[in-house]
Amino acid sequence: MLEKLLGGGKLEKKVLDTTKKYLQILRSAMECLKNVFLTENIEGTYCIDALEREADSLRREIISIIYEGAFLPYIRPNICNFIEITEKAFDALKTCAFEFRYLNKDLFQKIKEDVLRIANINLDMSEILIKAFSALIEKNNIREKNLAIRIYEKRVDEIKSDIADKIRKWEITNFWDGKNISEFIEALTKISDIIEDASDYLYIIDLSLK
Numbered sequence: 001m002l003e004k005l006l007g008g009g010k011l012e013k014k015v016l017d018t019t020k021k022y023l024q025i026l027r028s029a030m031e032c033l034k035n036v037f038l039t040e041n042i043e044g045t046y047c048i049d050a051l052e053r054e055a056d057s058l059r060r061e062i063i064s065i066i067y068e069g070a071f072l073p074y075i076r077p078n079i080c081n082f083i084e085i086t087e088k089a090f091d092a093l094k095t096c097a098f099e100f101r102y103l104n105k106d107l108f109q110k111i112k113e114d115v116l117r118i119a120n121i122n123l124d125m126s127e128i129l130i131k132a133f134s135a136l137i138e139k140n141n142i143r144e145k146n147l148a149i150r151i152y153e154k155r156v157d158e159i160k161s162d163i164a165d166k167i168r169k170w171e172i173t174n175f176w177d178g179k180n181i182s183e184f185i186e187a188l189t190k191i192s193d194i195i196e197d198a199s200d201y202l203y204i205i206d207l208s209l210k
Contacts, residue, residue, distance in 0.1 A: 011065055011068060011069060011070035011071075012070050012071055014065055014070070015062055015065050015066060015070045015071070015079065016137055018058055018061055018062050018065070019062055019079070019082075019083070019133065020130070020133065020134070021058055022055055022058045022059060022062065022083070022086070023086065023126070023129060023130045023133055024130065025051050025054055025055045025058070026055065026086060026089055026090065026126050026129075027123065027126040027127055027130060028051055029047075029048055029051040029052065029055075029090065029093050030093070030119070030122050030123040030126045030191075031123055032044065032047040032048055032051065033045075033048060033093060033096060033097060033119055033122075034116070034119040034120065034122075034123055036097065036100065037100075037112065037115055037116050037119050038116065040105065040108075042100075042101050045097035045098070045100055045101055046097075048093050048094055048096075048097040049094065049097070051090075052090045052093070052094055055087075055090055056087075056090075059083055059087060062079075062083055063080060063083070066079060066080060075205075078201075078204075078205050078208070081201060082198060082201050082202065082205070085194065085197050085198045085201055086129075086194070086195075086198050088194045089191055089194040089195060089198070092187045092188075092190045092191045092194060093187075093191065095183070095187035096184060096187040096188045096191070099180055099181075099183050099184035099187060100184060102176075102180050103180055103181060103184055104174075104177045104180065104181065107170070107172075107177060107181055108181075110166065110170070111163050111166060111167075111185075114159050114162060114163050114166075115163075115188065117159055118156055118159055118160075118188055118189060118192070119188070121152050121155055121156055121159075121192065122156075122188075122191045122192055122195070124152060125149050125152050125153070125192060125195045125196075126195060128145050128148055128149050128152075128199075129145075129149065129195055129198060129199055129202075131145055132145040132146065132149075132199055132202050132203075133202060136202055136205065136206050139209075142202060142203060142206050143203065145199070146199050146200065146202070146203045149195060149196055149199040150196060150199075152192065153192045153193065153195070153196040156189055156192040157189075157192075159189075160185065160189045163185055164185075167181065167182075167185075
């Protein structure tokens with residue numbers, strides 16, 4: 001177990017357990033956003049804000065416990081950096097939810113299928129990230145999970161390219177409609193990049209412990 005390898009005790013276990021909860025909230029936020037796209041219910045976007053606040057509370061708790069003395073000194077920055085990377089995913093989710101509230105719904109219908117494909121991939125990636133973190137704690141091989149996340153991220157890049165090709169053919173006369181949908185797509189596709197970065201960082205931590 002990771003907590004034993006790193007001089008584990010109650011503080012270490014609490015950090016690891018709280019980090020798991022943090023990642024599970026991230027997954028819940030992904031699922032929330034996916035459901036928003038399915039139902040096109042604007043009110044549903046506010047679940048992202050609620051989940052982000054819950055995650056932020058856990059993040060502060062994790063950092064606080066680490067500064068109390070959890071883990072050996074050389075590993076503390078790694079845990080903190082991993083949390084900071086995943087925090088960016090919540091920022092992207094909030095941006096995506098915000099932009100969706102003002103999105104031209106006629107334009108959204110033209111790319112809804114592609115958006116749902118990305119939302120599903122983001123959800124799958126968040127689930128794999130949880131499994132990768134659990135594997136790290138249990139000292140199991142996380143390489144295949146890291147590889148799976150990389151493959152998923154490439155799929156998102158391909159879908160993003162397809163969406164861009166479609167949008168270029170549209171005649172958008174309203175500046176705000178164009179800006180809105182551009183920032184929406186950018187935030188939605190950025191999520192997979194961040195999860196890939198988080199997965200890569202877990203892999204680096206794993207290698208450093210061998």
